[in-house]
Amino acid sequence: MAQGTGFVDGIGDNQNTVVVIFLRGGADGLTLVPPVGDDAYYRARPYISIKKKDAIALDGTFGLNPEMAALKPLYDDHALAIVHGVGSEDSSRSHFEAQDLMEQGGATAGGWIGRYLRASSLGNDGPLTAVAIGKSLPVSLRGAPSSVAMESFETLSLGAEEAPFLSALQKMYAHEKSGIGKAGLDSLAAMDRIKTMRETDYQPGGGAEYGDDSLSRGLRQVAQLIKAKVGLKAATIDLDGWDSHIVTGAVMNPLMQRLSTAMSAFYLDLDRYMETTTLLVMTEFGRRVYENASFGTDHGRGSIMMALGGGVAGGRVLSDWAGLEEDNLEGPGDLPVTINYRDVLAPILQNHASHVDPGAVFPGYEISPVAIFG
Amino acid sequence: MNLSRRDFLWMAGAATVVSTTGCDLAPKMIPELKLAKLAPPSFWPVADPFPGPYVAPAGTEKDAVSHALSRMAYGPAPGDYARVSALGVEAYLEEQLSPDAIDDKPCDQRIRLCETIFVPGRELYEYQETLLLEELTRATLLRAVYSKRQLYEVMVGFWTDHFNIDSSKGDCQWLKTMDDREVIRKHALGKFPELLRAVVLSPAMLWYLDGRVNRRATEDEQPNENYARELLELHSLGVHAGYSQQDVMEVARCLTGWTVQEPGWLKRRGRVKFNPDLHDDGAKEVLGVTVPSGLGEGDVERVIEIVMKNPETGHFIATKLCRRFVSDTPGIEIVDTVASAFRKSEGDIPTMLRALFAHPEFLQSRDAKFKRPFRFAVSALRATGASGKMKSPVSEYLVRMGHAPFQYPTPEGYADEAAPWLGTLFWRWHMADALANGTLDGVEVDWDRLRENFGDALASHLLARAPSDLERNAYNESGPAALIASPAFQRY
Structure with missing residues (x-):
């Protein structure tokens, strides 16, 4: 990778970054990427299905929801891969349980990104190795050697008179033995780094047009961190609100627009940096195949994942699709999980850091990697 | 004497009712008044919330x-x-467990400015939803800082988390104010089954977790499981407490038919109503207990009885209390002690708290x-x-x-x-x-x-x-x- 004009030395020059967008609430894969070639889909959803003529054709079975038309060029560029019928083994259909399991990566302490960062660490982690865009750290980042949660870096300052105060804090937090001490030192180091970033006027590249919402604003700052080579190895950001128990379109359409706009802008903005950046989109579970009486769907099992950049062989929908005939469904009528989410993540993480044993990231799980790189 | 803004609105509403025919028309006449925030009196004699004498602890560790x-x-x-x-x-502790006996003048005076927290349910829709959230948040902060009923406020916070409602969802924008007052605050130091019953039938909760659209008018309709699942998983038994997907579906059937009224002719928006036509009145089996057919709205009571009889409920509530009041990883013994207090007292909240604070692990958990x-x-x-x-x-x-x-x-x-x-x-x-x-x-x-x-x-x-x-x-x-x-x- 060419040496950039980054102003931060050392640790950032060989970075690979994984960025995770978590769709919280259980996003309906059958609305995001409808199986328009499957008649059973239309029988199960007389009111809320996406008509074949409205969907953007991806292959013989699947279409892209028209609200996400901005993703089609990325798919055509072979940069975007979609995995369908993906999820975890958790069948509680509980948001909280399923998110926890998916973010932990197993019945074990800490989160999968935390373990990945620990396993891939070369002992040179900076304060901005892992950034959660938002107000708190997600479960997936727990146990990371270093991490910081921030809503945005424009405001991370204590003003012109901060030096003596910060020096007093530095001494007290360095003395503190509990996790609070480490968290304090991480925050102090991050403040220092961000101070430099803040003083830079950032212009997105490639004609990227980010939206004016928290997802777009967050990804824009992630792009800035990546291009500034601060050593960012993982970033997380949430898009909430997918729990479409009633009137699916009303709940999902605005979210799909925000998601696709932000992803498309991020892709254009990062340009060549996309070679070493993988943007992942995941959700805790999909939704019941049958619509309910309030034109929504209840908690189900399989949904989709998306992987953008990082050398994935895109322009494909990967699935083990048996169709939505009743016999193929699971439990109360759910799309079964035919691909475990870890089998998508493991090869991507290994591509980012070949020295990492995926078994250490996902303990207790036998990985059969999905052919995400072709 | 000053008329409060509420009185003023009430009079304006009453006048409108006289001049038209339906009270549902009244709110439409008022929007401008909603913006007119009456200034508080310039002299506001507030009591000192923190009188002396001031003494600081002397030890090097917390006593x-x-x-x-x-x-x-x-x-x-x-x-x-x-x-x-x-x-x-x-x-x-005993003083704190009887909050009604504590004179709370300094706090009462301060929360007076948050007028909407006192507005009766039927009038809440007359206010801007942003004002309601702002005043409810302010009142929550004011009470936490200034109330002498501190343990009560801490428990209000505990139950607000346990029975979480995001006030931005649908009519929760208006109804959370009522939920805070008539569900959480009413029962925060009361009896758990009464609190749970109030939650199940709270219009805000019926909105938040879609209970209001949980219906089964015909065999073909699938009930909306959202609330039923959270009732078991988050509100009573706790996750992995031995219930099945089938139990969730059966609880959902029991809870069909509870609706929250939409605006309409002679209908009071936000009122909870049981509609027998939307209720699945067949027999159900919840956690191995049969709920006979034909109970109608009585199914709710049976569901609460069943979860109260299940030992997992006491254990789950005890675990959460210990996690809040003791440490992130409380010992089995203190949890069992509090769970046992729950069972013996049939969910009496002060009894659980007494058991918790008396246990040696509480004192050992300083700064944990x-x-x-x-x-x-x-x-x-x-x-x-x-x-x-x-x-x-x-x-x-x-x-x-x-x-x-x-x-x-x-x-x-x-x-x-x-x-x-x-x-x-x-x-x-x-x-x-x-x-x-x-x-x-x-x-x-x-x-x-x-x-x-x-x-x-x-x-x-x-x-x-x-x-x-x-x-x-x-x-x-x-x-x-x-x-x-x-x-x-x-x-x-």
């Missing part, structure tokens, strides 16, 4: 009194240590908890005896730290454990700095009064114990902000 004030209250305010030392911890942002902010305001109306600057810090009241999106509520909050230190330092240096808009600290009364012991008061050398130096160099921002102040 039992400081510990009690850390856990049963939102941290010690000036005057608390002297009062509770004289009273004794046990007597303080990491303050969540709300507690950090409130404890800082209390420790400094700050005065203020708790307008936006304070609640903005809570938003920044991801802990704004009534704004957690998913039903499990804000996390209790330390880990998710460790990334919020920057904003705590920011707020500590603003509070100590007088740049927190609308909040004032009378440092002269504190220094006069505490003298050299002010640092000990702020930390609820004597400072270490390092803390003493930080205090000498950077003032009280450094102590409020210190690692020690983040624990309780």
